[in-house]
Amino acid sequence: METIRERLLHLEGWMGDILNDEDRSIQDRLDLAMEIADKAAGQYVELTVEISKKLQVVDGELVVFKQAVATASGGVGSSKPKVPKLKAFGDARSSKELENFLWDMEHYFSVAKVGLAEQVNITVMYLSSDAKKFIRGVG
Structure with a gap:
């Protein structure tokens, strides 16, 4: 909002007392309007040049960024991290070994972002x- 006020004050400074000065001729008012238009066009050109310079900087940074991503080890686009292979569970009769196996599987699924299905x-x-035989017998 403050920026708009500043711009209005700046524009009013350009225009002067056009509305209050009834003695000016139409040609004087037209000349003043053309002067204001020329100033606005100049500012437009300055703004365009400034934006072009900033875009060149951004383009350069984008090229550097693309090169960095392309050369990054492991790849940024990789959706699943590499997870060490788990040990199979089968002949153990210990509840502790079963708990450890299930805990390892849960963490594997979490890190690898494996869906529930x-x-x-x-x-x-x-x-x-034996564990696989049990599953086949149940299914």
């Missing part, structure tokens, strides 16, 4: 021996 199928792939 895929979690059961992936978990079954990590079962072996």
Whole structure:
């Protein structure tokens, strides 16, 4: 809002007392209007040059950014991080080993951002021996 006020004051400074000066001829008013238009056109050109310079800087920074992304190791676009392979679960009869296996699977799914629908199928792939036989017998 303050910027608008400043611009209005600036414009009023250009225009002078046009509205209050009834003695001016039409030609004088036209000349003044043309002068104001020329000043506005000059400011437009200055603004265009300034914006062009800033765009050149931004274009240069964009090129540098693209090069940095292209050469970055691991790739920024990778949606899933590399996660170490889990150990299979099968012959253990210990509840502690089962708890550890399930805990590892939960963290694997969290880090790899695996959806709920895929979690059961992936978990079954990590079962072996008796555990896999049990699942086949239940299913």
